[in-house]
Amino acid sequence: MDKKKIIYNALIYIILVFVSITMLVPFVWMFLTAFKTTAETMQVDPFVIIPKVWQTQNFGNVIRAMDFVRLYANTLGMVALRILFAILTATLSGYAFARLEFKGKNFMFALVLLQMMIPVQIFIIPQYVMVSKLHLTNTIWGLLFPGIVTAFGTFLLRQAYMQLPKDLEEAARLDGCNIPQTFLFIMAPLTKSAIVALGIFTAVFAYKDLMWPMIVCPDSRATTLASALAKMNGQYQQKYPELMMAALISCVPMIVIYIFFQRQFIEGIATSGGKL
């Protein structure tokens, strides 16, 4: 019986380690390639795994060639704006949908659900036309545009407010708080974890998005990391050290933040459910 259990556990670990290796090898290979010479990447016999001399200058070259400082500023700016707008609008509407009774509420909430269920590409052409009519192409406001409000965030915050006990509000009201006071001082502070989840979700998906930044910010100085990678991918063709260095530069900070806040990340994205 005991022996059987040991074998069983060993088997589980073998599977888990095997999958882990499969998940990590692409990242390791990206890292190693980023520090090779192009000649090394094209050498098959002997196949080069570790770079003979670590080509650290690849880092500086790629950062300068693609102006990564600017790309990071654009991406961070877009992410920050989207988080700010999402949290502001979604806390307000989430609270109203969960806690206030008013005429027209159900119909309006149906519109929120409708938006959540429809593939985003349906919105893109008219959104792009609006952005270009407002002369916001190649600006950070253009990048923000579809993220000014969030149906999903509204839904998430509504769920959070619905879980709060009813007597809290009653007590606040008896103490003479009006609706905005109750919302601001009593209820909103209690939805912190939902707000964090929404912030992480918004950040990750804004950072990963490819099509929208490619469309509204075709200028490589105004665009985001993801869309700049796409551009580079087309220009650099077979120069894999440069390509891998660019991929590395664009994903390492996110990975580091993820490792520090992994619990919040995983819960934040998992609660997002269908919106992928």
Added chain:
Amino acid sequence: MKKKPSSRQKSEFLWGWLFILPTMLGLIILNIYPMIDTIKQSFFKTGDFGKGNKFVGLANYEKVFGDSEVWQALANTMKYAIVEVPFSVVIALLLAVLLNKKLKGRSVFRTIFFLPMVVAPAAIAMVWKWLYNSNFGLINNTFNVKVNWISDPKIAIYSIAVIGIWSVIGYNMVLFLAGLQEVPRDYYEAASLDGANGWNQLIHITIPLISPTIFFVIVTRIIAGMQVFDLIYMLIDLNNPAWKKTESLVFLFYKYSFEQSKKGYGATVIVVLLAVILILTVIQLIGQKKWVHYE
């Protein structure tokens, strides 16, 4: 109890609308109007320089249904989803079951499996393009083969689906883990007293009990899989011989709408995709009665 019900109701009405106003205004301008506009545009032919759009009735739809490129793209998209969804769901479910036990290093494994979820698909695609490289790629060199993973029209779409599976396993797994937490422990204890082995427990206890989660994951994965774009856009360039056999519907939408400025035709393609997704979802909603058990 309430002293002045009417004034309370009035103020709830007032503040309620005030609170939802920014969101609703935004949703109407940014989503509801665009949705209607896209559907409208699918009945128009885009004029030069965005001017003089001409109403053409169902002509775009007739053209779409007669367009072999659209049919091919639909087939490619389906092939991608048919591989990506089942594999990513089954592998993720098995991993979730393994990780649901008290295990040393559990959270380390979870963190590793979830990692691709926080990396831009653009970066992921670049790395895999390099791994798949037929002359110098890691995969061909490790296994000493010479496969044109992403330029052989017969297999390219499946190679792309492998990247999709790899990317999304961790995410599916986390959703399954959340579902597994709800399964009461004593179900398993009773089962092992009855002599049920791990496999039997999985089939007869775990899967039926988390079938709502499984259903949810499958539905959302199919919706997402049908919208595949980033990976294909990054991996396949116009010189690639597998190009025609990998284009997805969203890729076609992007090409028509933004590279060729045929917005009317692009809109038609995306409305067709919406319809396909809707049909697939309705079929699943009907089919779920046969296998999904709600408490």
